[in-house]
Amino acid sequence: MDRSIAMLAIGLIFGGGIGFVVAAANGVTLDGHDHTDNGAHDGHGTEHSTEMSQGMDHSHDSLVSLPVGADAPILKIDVLKDPMSGWNLHVMTTNFRFAPDHASLPHVAGEGHAHVYVNGTKIARLYGQWMHIADLPDGEAAIKVTLNSNDHSPLAVGDVPLEATVSVQSE
Numbered sequence: 656m657d658r659s660i661a662m663l664a665i666g667l668i669f670g671g672g673i674g675f676v677v678a679a680a681n682g683v684t685l686d687g688h689d690h691t692d693n694g695a696h697d698g699h700g701t702e703h704s705t706e707m708s709q710g711m712d713h714s715h716d717s718l719v720s721l722p723v724g725a726d727a728p729i730l731k732i733d734v735l736k737d738p739m740s741g742w743n744l745h746v747m748t749t750n751f752r753f754a755p756d757h758a759s760l761p762h763v764a765g766e767g768h769a770h771v772y773v774n775g776t777k778i779a780r781l782y783g784q785w786m787h788i789a790d791l792p793d794g795e796a797a798i799k800v801t802l803n804s805n806d807h808s809p810l811a812v813g814d815v816p817l818e819a820t821v822s823v824q825s826e
Contacts, residue, residue: 751765760806767803773799
């Protein structure tokens with residue numbers, strides 16, 4: 656009986672640790688912050704009182720407007736059918752740097768990350784040019800990418816949001 660309890664305790668400790676590693680590797684956080692699109696406001700979520708009470712300026716509503724001009728960021732996307740399964744999203748930017756090391760920190764002009772949506776539902780935060788999308792709903796699927804500041808605020812050039820959408824036909 657004593658050995659069974661010890662083995663249970665070891666299993667729980669190591670199993671929980673592996674679970675945390677897998678969650679962290681997939682971008683899941685345990686801070687109570689949900690980055691999914693809940694359909695509120697303009698589709699970018701709402702301010703979260705937990706973070707605001709901690710003094711963190713973290714809003715999905717406050718658009719960061721960048722100046723129009725030759726140095727303004729540009730976003731283009733392409734979605735390619737993967738020969739094995741799913742789809743490959745290619746995000747191409749100009750005058751913008753993906754900065755995973757600055758995620759959730761204050762805004763810095765010209766850097767940040769992307770948010771990826773399928774049919775209006777946020778599926779990922781992206782820190783690079785390529786992403787594999789394993790499954791899409793049957794029929795026509797709209798894949799949208801937005802460029803966001805380090806603090807998650809959506810970026811715009813002038814008043815035009817930095818976003819691109821491509822529709823694909825899935826079987």
